[in-house]
Amino acid sequence: MLVFVIRRLLQSAVVLFAMSLLVFLGVYAIGNPVDILINPNADQEDIERAIKGLGLDKPLWEQYLVFLRQAAEGNLGKSFAFNVPALQLILERMPATLELATAAMLIAVAVGLPLGLWAGLKPDSFAGRSIMAGSILGFSLPTFWVGLMLIMVFSVYLGWLPSNGRGPTTDLFGVPVSFLSWDGIRHLIMPATNLALFNLALVIRLTRAGTREALLQDYVKFARAKGLSDGRVIGVHVLKNISIPIVTITGLQFGTLIAFAIVTETIFAWPGMGKLIIDSINVLDRPVIVAYLLIIVTLFIVINLAVDILYSVLDPRVRLSDAKA
């Protein structure tokens, strides 16, 4: 286990290093930040001074080393647009995105698991078929368009839910969250549902497939033969076994949720990291773009590692130290 974690951490460091190099080369070498930073009417001397001031006259590898050294100190540069450290800007927006993604994940599992179980237990019933048809729709519907339709129905025509923003936030252990007030929840419902749709379909499918497979297994037959109630057979024996792939996939999907939050946040004007990156790309705020990408890559590495470890806890048959990661 320890060997596995250490090996994975080393591997993650390599990936992070490679990504930082790629992002650095991509964002800094293509195009010239001076063109955006400096007044276009500046004369040649001013431009050269600015280039020197930013350290852009040095060779690329030296610039990269400076960038790396500063990054290791937690300094990812200052945002051009807000003139505050990029890292701070992103960390300020992170709770909003995490709250949205967590809410979406909870909705997906809380709704998807029962529906998937139902469809798995009664695959040929009308309800089972409808649930599956709905899940296909969940895969096919473009997220952003569903978001628009939600706004149209629930904000414009019915007027039930607000169409944008996060509403009032309350501090929970120093982190601003919005799910503690009714108005905050009202703001959260639509974006979270929108973000949850794809994963909801995924959870339904996984649960259904897992249930159908588990029902044929000997341990289920044995439990039935033992005279256990249906509720116990399904609730304990089946559910426990199908939870392994579901936990893995939903865990891995958490990163995807954070990435897809970019779209949802833009539609619902949710003040998270995703909206920040779109705004930053539009004004070419390079330090923020680089910082966002590095943070999200780190996040992904952490999530993947956490899922692998959780997997071994849930399924004792998996031995991590044996796995050649």
Add this chain to the structure above:
Amino acid sequence: MTPPVDSPAAITEDAALAAPAEAAIAVPGAAEESPFRRIAADFAASRLALLGLALFALVVLCAVLAPLISPQNPYDLAQLDVLDSRLEPGSRSGDGKLLFWLGTDDQGRDMLSAIFYGLRISIGVGVAATLCALAIGTSLGLAAAFFGGRADSFIMRVADIQLSFPAILIALILLAVLGQGVDKIIIALIAVQWAYYARTVRGSALVERSKEYIEAARCLALPARRIVFRHLLPNCLPPLIVVATVQVAAAITLEATLSFLGLGLPITEPSLGLLIANGFTYMLSGKYWISFFPGVALLLTIVSINLVGDQLRDVLNPRLQR
């Protein structure tokens, strides 16, 4: 897959060694055994899949024939009248000549025509990107499987790392660096997709490589290029076709999403995503049709492709065959 056809006439050529897929082309006389006929028949067994195919054909037809069937040319400013802007579906134009079935946008543009033209761009970009990614991914995957060793582990490790990030994030990074444009979004879509094909083709190529017909081809000392492209590749096609079909839908969705975010296509190439983004502004004032109908067109396109892809997956999957 059908077993290799033993045709005496072909024994002198290596065609006989090339097993199922190539044999089907080489020996069309074996009508009942032809995998293409069998696949077509199996495919037609699902009415839903046929419906999907018909729907997709209709969508493509609308896209191809857009200039002929559109009530107006939505991008010829001379044909637009600002007085007709934001009319509800079913309204008539000010001069009474045109009936706007699906309403008009803020420029007085007929939405139906705009959707036909938008489909052209959306499907064009999606298909072009998929074909390029298919070519690149397949070559890399085949190379990885055929040469093995360092090349294999390098290509596959890159693919693994890339696939551990969501497509939208990678496309976003690239477009942030490259900027807007048709060529740029196609590059981004290729970069996102290639790994799927590389992985798929490598997987099946590794299985095929150890089979006897490849061994036989090697014993004949055929050049590597010929073995890879005439023997290995045709037998790796079925899973590739399935992945490519589904990826066209994914590419169209991703392009629409990126264009909606303002990162994909420039305003001069109004794909469905841009039409939807344009309507977003008017949605809050209850003018739903500017976003709603392009979205329905996008949805129909994606669903029809997915229906076809689902059935293809079942038909081409050797494990499900009787």
